[in-house]
Amino acid sequence: MDPSKPLVPKDAAAIILLRPDTDPTNPEVFWAKRSTKLAFLGGFYAFPGGQRETSDAEVPVRNSDDPDTAAMISCAARELFEEVGVLLARGSQTLTIGQRASLLDDLESKRLGWPELLSLYGLHFDANDFTFVGRWVTPPFAPRRFDTWFFLANCPAKQQPKVTEDSELESGEWIRARDAYAKWERSEVVAVPPVLHALKTLAGGLTDDLVERFLSVPQARREPTRRIEFHPNYICFPVRTPTKPPATHTNCYLIYNSREILVIDPGSPYEDEQIALADCVDDLISEGRIVREIILTHVHPDHVAGVNALNDHLERRQGSRAAVAAHRLTAESLKNQVAVDRYIEDDEVQELHGEPAIRLRALYTPGHARGHLCFYAERTGALISGDNIVGFGSVLIDPPEGNMHEYLASLRTMRALPNLSVLFGGHGPAIANPYEKIDEYITHRLQRENLILATVREGASSPKEIVARVYTDVSPKAHAMAERAVLAHLEKLEDEGLVLQTSDDTYRAIGAEI
Ligand SMILES: [Zn+2]
Numbered sequence: 327m328d329p330s331k332p333l334v335p336k337d338a339a340a341i342i343l344l345r346p347d348t349d350p351t352n353p354e355v356f357w358a359k360r361s362t363k364l365a366f367l368g369g370f371y372a373f374p375g376g377q378r379e380t381s382d383a384e385v386p387v388r389n390s391d392d393p394d395t396a397a398m399i400s401c402a403a404r405e406l407f408e409e410v411g412v413l414l415a416r417g418s419q420t421l422t423i424g425q426r427a428s429l430l431d432d433l434e435s436k437r438l439g440w441p442e443l444l445s446l447y448g449l450h451f452d453a454n455d456f457t458f459v460g461r462w463v464t465p466p467f468a469p470r471r472f473d474t475w476f477f478l479a480n481c482p483a484k485q486q487p488k489v490t491e492d493s494e495l496e497s498g499e500w501i502r503a504r505d506a507y508a509k510w511e512r513s514e515v516v517a518v519p520p521v522l523h524a525l526k527t528l529a530g531g532l533t534d535d536l537v538e539r540f541l542s543v544p545q546a547r548r549e550p551t552r553r554i555e556f557h558p559n560y561i562c563f564p565v566r567t568p569t570k571p572p573a574t575h576t577n578c579y580l581i582y583n584s585r586e587i588l589v590i591d592p593g594s595p596y597e598d599e600q601i602a603l604a605d606c607v608d609d610l611i612s613e614g615r616i617v618r619e620i621i622l623t624h625v626h627p628d629h630v631a632g633v634n635a636l637n638d639h640l641e642r643r644q645g646s647r648a649a650v651a652a653h654r655l656t657a658e659s660l661k662n663q664v665a666v667d668r669y670i671e672d673d674e675v676q677e678l679h680g681e682p683a684i685r686l687r688a689l690y691t692p693g694h695a696r697g698h699l700c701f702y703a704e705r706t707g708a709l710i711s712g713d714n715i716v717g718f719g720s721v722l723i724d725p726p727e728g729n730m731h732e733y734l735a736s737l738r739t740m741r742a743l744p745n746l747s748v749l750f751g752g753h754g755p756a757i758a759n760p761y762e763k764i765d766e767y768i769t770h771r772l773q774r775e776n777l778i779l780a781t782v783r784e785g786a787s788s789p790k791e792i793v794a795r796v797y798t799d800v801s802p803k804a805h806a807m808a809e810r811a812v813l814a815h816l817e818k819l820e821d822e823g824l825v826l827q828t829s830d831d832t833y834r835a836i837g838a839e840i
Pocket of ligand 1: 624626694
C-alpha cells in the first residue's frame, strides 16, 4: 500500500430508527453516543451501524432487485440488532423478548452466523421496510474510511432499542430530531456531517418529499464532503498536503460568526487545493463576512504553505490582504517565506466581532515545534490543538525544533483545561473524547520513555540501537523518524539526570543501578 494515498473506503451501513407512532412533524429518532474509549470517533453521536461482513450477502432480502442494496440492508439490520437489540426481520414479531435476547447472544458469541440465525427462525428482510436515504463517503483525511449506506426504518412497536453490552456505543436515547439538532447548535454534541444532515432533514418533518430532501445534497450521493462542521461555527476543511504519512491532508480551520472569519493553518502548496479553500472562504464572505486574520499554529510547511496564495486571493476578492498572526518564534523561522504581521502571546484572547461571540485564548504549547500555539474557546470547550494532538497519525518530536520535555508539559497544560469538549487537531477528524485522548498521549510517551531508559540501562547507547530494540512494532522505513523521537527522549532524560551523553551519538545511564 502506498502510504501517500488515502485509504480506500470500506462498505458500511447505518439505520436511522424512527420511534413507533412518532409525531410526523418532529419525529423521534434513536441516536447513541459512541464509547469515549474508542480510538476512532470516540464520544461522537451517531446512528447504530457498522462495517459490512461477508455473510451479509447470504441473507434473504425480498423485494430488492439489487444484490448490493440487499447486502447493505442485511448489514444495517445486523448492526442494529448487535448494537441495540432491535430486529427488523419479518416474522420476528412472534419472538418473545427472551428469544430475541438468546438470538443476540448466539450472534455475539458467534455460536450462530447471521444467515443461520435468521433461517433457524424462518426470518427474512423486506426491502420495503428500509428506505434508502443516502451514501456518504468519509473524506480522505481520516485513519478509517467508510462508504456508508443510510436507511430509515420504523422501530417495531413491541421492541425497545437498548445499547447492548458488547456495543461500541456508550448510551442511546430516543430524541426529537429538532432537539438533537439544537444540541449540536448549542455545541453540546459532536457528530459527523451525514448525522447532522439527517437530523436537520428529519427536523423538517416526515413530509412526502423526505427522501428527496435527504438526497438533495451531493455528499449524500457519494460526493466528497469538503466542509466539515463537527461543531457549529468551526469548519474543518482538510487540504491535501505533503505531510507525514500516513496522513495525506492537513486541516485548515475556518472559524466564523455573523461578521468575521479566522483562517487557521491554510497549509496546502497545491493550486487546486488552494482554489477549493478560497471557494469555501468566498462562500462565507458572500454572506457578509470579512476575513479578520490568518493564524498559524506552528511553523511546519504543511500548515503554512497556502498562506500567501490565500492572501493573494483575498486581495483580488476583498481588496485587501488579511493580517497574518503567529507566535514570535514561528514568525522568526518563517522570515522570507511568510510575512507575519502580528505576534500572538501566551494567554492572549482573539475575539471575533459578531454573533455568536467567539473568544479564543492562545496557549503557548511548544514541544512539537518551538512556537506552537493552541487556541481554546472557553465558552464551548473547543480546543484547536494544532499538531500537539491529532486525529490521524502520530506526533513527531524532532529536535531541536521538537522538545520532549516541553511537549509533555504542553500536553499537561492542555489536560488541565477545565471544560474541554472537543479537540480540533492538525490532521484527521475532531476528537470528542479529549481527556481520554490526552491521557493516552501522555501515557504512551511515558511508556516509550521508560522502555528507552531500560534499554540504555541494558547497554544500548545510540538512537539507532535503541530503535532496533524498542520500536519493534514500527516498520523499518519509519526507523529514521523513530531515531529522532528517541533522541528527543534522550535529551529529556539527560535534563533529568538519568542519562549522560558520552559522544555525538551515544548515551549511557547514570543514577539508579540495576
Ligand atoms: Zn507539525
